[in-house]
Amino acid sequence: MEYTKVAVDAMGGDHAPKEIVKGAVDALNRNQQIFVTLVGNEEVISKELEMYKYPEDRVSIVHASEVIETAEHPVQAIQKKKDSSMVVGLKLVKKGEADAFVSSGNSGALLVGGQLVTGRIRGIHRAPFAPLIPTEKGVSLVLDCGANVDARSEHLVQFARMGSIYMEYVMGVEKPKVAIVNVGAEEEKGNALVKETYPLLKECSDINFVGSCEARDIPKGDYDVIVCEGFVGNVILKLYEGVASTLISVIKKGLMSTLLSKIGAAMALPALKKTLKSFDATEYGGAPLLGLKGLVVKTHGSAKAKEIANAIEQCVAFKEQNITEKIENILNV
């Protein structure tokens, strides 16, 4: 049996290295097909690993002496810190020594580094950042969420095809419904970019394009793959998080505002928590950068062990389903 080799940035994120190493161990114990390479300060990682029981024959450590911090300028950080856990990890994928790289570190640096260090598949113009967002019915893949800005129509068409492959073969959605973000449902609506892209998507025989999608309908979960240029996608992703977190805080305030409501809230809490869990993006692992020579996965800066473990396990389907080859093939259709 061939392992899925996942390099993990042990030093990136708010809870590194503790939660990252714990997540890696959880994934290893749960799934026999995974081989993990922890990248970062060898001494620190070894010490963390000592705390757990894990299959030692499926773990290696690759030392990296530097760490890219959250506040660093992405491009400069990638260019200067050649021995950072992030750059070393991305190189492992480029050299084929790992199938995937998972990191909770500096988002901007990871998006830049994926393209500059690991590199795009020949013929793919842009590598979109493609997170799964929670909806009423499950999850939708939104791409590009900000790896690039000022995209052209041919880029959006590639995003649609890559996103469709990811949802079908990694997430197991049959004939994923692909939509383009627009200001109205009618075909003649839109800005210049959308008007140019719409007919091109209609012509794609390898995707199930269902038309325009208004932002209002995204949370309902009627679409599997939601295509947009990076600026708009970034707004969608961040506003989604922002509205949800503000609204939950407003609701909490309401529930805590009177004695009666406090008692009521305590009674309702367990059921409420269970339902809200389905609306929690961290349940679904990390967000891939698609179109690279291998898989690069971004997890939240605040990711804990559960999210890391889910993200690592996600890489198995990516490898087994030969997603990179499938993406290469769309260029020959």
Added chain:
Amino acid sequence: MEYTKVAVDAMGGDHAPKEIVKGAVDALNRNQQIFVTLVGNEEVISKELEMYKYPEDRVSIVHASEVIETAEHPVQAIQKKKDSSMVVGLKLVKKGEADAFVSSGNSGALLVGGQLVTGRIRGIHRAPFAPLIPTEKGVSLVLDCGANVDARSEHLVQFARMGSIYMEYVMGVEKPKVAIVNVGAEEEKGNALVKETYPLLKECSDINFVGSCEARDIPKGDYDVIVCEGFVGNVILKLYEGVASTLISVIKKGLMSTLLSKIGAAMALPALKKTLKSFDATEYGGAPLLGLKGLVVKTHGSAKAKEIANAIEQCVAFKEQNITEKIENILNV
């Protein structure tokens, strides 16, 4: 005393004419400075009016024989239905017979009609649609939310200045904080449009420009005027509504899922409703189209009397503060 003359589309919206006429009567009874002209089918309107006590000397009816329906194509509807309540109302503003026009009808038609029928102030390139969105701290004005697409940097600068005037003089916010929607907080971030607009906004001495604003931070309410081009603004407005309504439905489902949670929910409900009310956009009246020769206000298609009355009252401040003249003046700064 000079009245604020508000023309009201009595035939537009899901609850027309009943709730529209009721809202107009409420506004008239609340505020002595308002004169309302109800536009639409005279017979229908008269019959509705008969149900209320109201100051008859401050109401008139202007007959219009047609109605623009929700599903109609905006440009075609405005061009063909010359005797619709919407076109007739917009003309009253153009001719100076009304200071403002309030409508719950076909949004696209109103945005188009405002520019085509009422017309822009000379020198204003685009008339942005500028709704107030609820935040944790109050409301923020977001513009443009989709009256135009593919804006240029000089348009965004005008949006910023018009929005600032509106928030200061209509909403009473001192030195409104103006921000531009961006993919990161740093000045060097952004797409081509934002990079071009940012330094122009910095140079404006008549606004309090505070820099970039990530979509994640919009619901927190730290900015008073949020500037973006129409495609992005439309996504923000609709996603805001979509996430909030989906999340509330998910929470309701959670609260109703067990017997214990149902009892708890019943106890918590009154307090919760009160808090959520502060997050309800309809409390704040309608959304203006700025930069026209007079005020055009769009209310929700689902607007009931309360929203209509609030929207009509909003027009008083617009007129008293000479907003149209103040906008004309920015062109001479």
